[in-house]
Amino acid sequence: MNAIPLYILAAVGEIAGCFAFWAWLRLGKSPLWVIPGLLSLVLFAWLLTRIEADFAGRAFAAYGGIYIAASLVWMAVVEGARPDRWDMIGSGICIFGALIILLGPRGG
Template sequence: MKTGVVYVAAAIAEIAGCFAFWGWLRLGKPIWWAFPGLLSLAAFAYLLTLVESDAAGRAYATYGGIYIVASLVWLWIIESSRPDRWDIAGACVCLIGAAIILWGPRG
């Protein structure tokens, strides 16, 4: 349970941080948008260190699937653009891959 919460919190922090830079550089928002973005990205990096995993790369790979789903939720809620069936199918494939990486039996 803790791992799932950490992954979701990390995804929110990363997406918010990246969106702050997107707003500044692509949407013409003021430069001060970058500063909370930097704090959010630092929180994201810290949060991933809380994942219980024997290897950082495996934790990051698993996080990738969670990030993709969170990005589509962001697309829908924040950007008011509803994901289509291809977005949802792709996210499902990614979650299956993340689950295999996270819970696959290891010798």
């Protein structure tokens, strides 16, 4: 499978898992939110290991850019807060960096 869809799915898993803890600890939701949160975080970790990369660090570094963009989408869709231009500029820079890591030519 292509790395980009895996990164996006992993980001959704991580963000959903972390948001479950946020909802419990910051928004006063039930502690039962932790259960789907933990399952989401396990799914995130599993998906990230499906990335074809020679080194875990490179896969994780490229993921960072995707995570940042996905977090802003989450903020808009789930939390109802529109990212501002600085969010969008920063996210664009991070995506560009992630693409360099993912697609950069590697010497043998």
